[in-house]
Amino acid sequence: MQQLLFCHIPITTMFKQLHANVWLLTLAQVFIAATGSMVVFVGSFVGMALSPNPAFATFPVAFMIGGVATFALPVVRVFEKIGRQKGFILAISFGALNSLFVMVTIYLDSFWLFxxxxxxxxxxxxxxxxxxFAAMESVSEDKAGQAVSTLLMAGLGAAFIGPEIGFWGKELLAAEYAGAFLLLSVCYVVALLPLLKFRPFSHHQKQVELPVRPLLQIIKQPLFMASLSAAAVGFAVMSFIMTATPISMHVHHAFSVQDTKWVIQSHVIAMYLPSLFTGLLIRRYGAVKLLLAGIFTYTVCIGIGLVDQAYIHYWGALVLLGIGWNFMFITATSILPKSYNESEKFRVQGVNDFAIYTSQGIASLSAGWVINSAGWQTLLWVNVPFLLAVCLFIAYWQFSERRVIYQKNA
Structure with missing residues (x-):
């Protein structure tokens, strides 16, 4: 049987070790995550057709990003009250109904309702x-990274399904692209099936009940700051460069749509394909080394982009951008649960996601302005101070842990 040289664990055994919840959530995620790739694919086309002003054509994609940031905290608060299983079913059922609503808005020719x-x-x-988070809670602490890695592999399927339903749904109904949202509604219904089998399970439920600490006290923990900064900056840098790439390639340097599409597709594959082994790398080498590997990969990405703007440089930079994001996001997510106890998890997870989605939204919305006003090289240099800041947070986290160990042994 094929062995992974760095950990000598059979691949099939690696997957069998995961709780069934991880696989149920991964299957559901394939169909739910298709929302993002489908809206990115058709949103601007529908926006161009419906909007009163062509300048508003990209608003739908911006609204999707803004919606995630807007509802990050309210949704988590509802989950805290009713539990994850009911919360998942209600939210995904709402997604199915909302897709039908969006379909109707296209028939109504209403840009703002859309x-x-x-x-x-x-x-x-x-x-x-x-x-x-549900996946991590279903496995032991040492397999948290592996659980997140497995879940992120759903992105590969979603990256294929989203554009496909956009393509096939374009002329499915009388109103152009209305059929795409009908098909997306079906995807949400399919996603409900594995979620009906999901049962919340936590390896941490037996821990001693601890008092709920003030949120500021939790945020001040060096571990939390390192985790949040790595995830938020990792997402922001990825979105910032990725969003600007099509404009730089196709508009500013006249690369074909086909060439630009392949660079972006290669980037998406690079974002999710490393998930096959990222969890094992975390177990083998530790979270700190994987976070630094992600920062190093981002740095090389920026370096390649600064050297030249030939096709191979765009392609190499965007592939490394995807790999760097994978290392930083999975690792940061896997260490976050160490910063809170069971009774604090919903509040902390909500704040964490709000910060990540907000930083992603700001980066995506500002990328167009920066690339058009300052150019590609300036856009790349802008990311460097943020990556250095993450290094400082990681160093502070490690210094604090070593100081605690030294005090215990003194």
Missing amino acids: CVGILLYGIPLVASGQFR
Whole structure:
């Protein structure tokens, strides 16, 4: 049987070790995450057709990102009250109904109602963002990274399904692209099936009940700051560069749509394919080394982009951008549960996701302005101070842990 040289664990055994919840959530995520890739694919086309001003054409994508940030905290608070299983089912059912609402807005030729519907996708998308925490809670602490890695592999399927239903749904109904949202509603219904089998399970439920600490006290922990900064900056840098790439390639440097599409597709594959082994790398080498590996990969990405703007440089930079994001996001997510106890998890997870989605939204919305006003090289240099800041947070976290160990042994 094929062995992974760095850990000598058979691949099939690695997957069998995971709780069934991880696989149920991963299957559901394949269909739910198709929302993002489908809206990115068709949102601007529908926006161009419905909007009163061509400048508003990209608003639907911006509304989707804004919706995730808007509903990050409210959705988590509802989950805290009713539990994850009921919360998942309600949110995904809402996603199915909302898709039908969006379909109707296209028939009504209403741009602003269409944008409202896209904004409301924030509810099921925030709920699916909670899948990674549910997956981690279903396995032992040493397999948390592996659980998140497995869940993120759903992104590969979603990256294929989303554009496909957009393509096949374009002329499915009388109104152009209305059929795409009908098919997306079906995807949400399919996603409900594995979620009906999901049963909340936590390896941490037996821990001693601890008092709930003030949120500021939790945030001040060096571990939390390192985790949050790595995840938020990792997402922001990835979104910032990825969003600007099509404009830089196709608009500024006249690369074909085909060339630009392949660079972006390669980037998406690079974001999710390493999930096959990222969890094992975390177990083998530790979280700190994987976070630094992600920062190093981002640095090389920026370096390649600064050297030249030939096709191979865009392609190499965007592939490394995807790999760096994978290392930083999975690792940061896997260490976050160490910063809170069972009674604090919903509040902390909500704040964490709100910060990540907000930083992603700001980065995505500002990328177009920066690339058009300052150019590609300036856009790349802007990311460097943020990556250095993450290094400082990681160093502070490690220094604090070693100081605690020294004090205990003194």
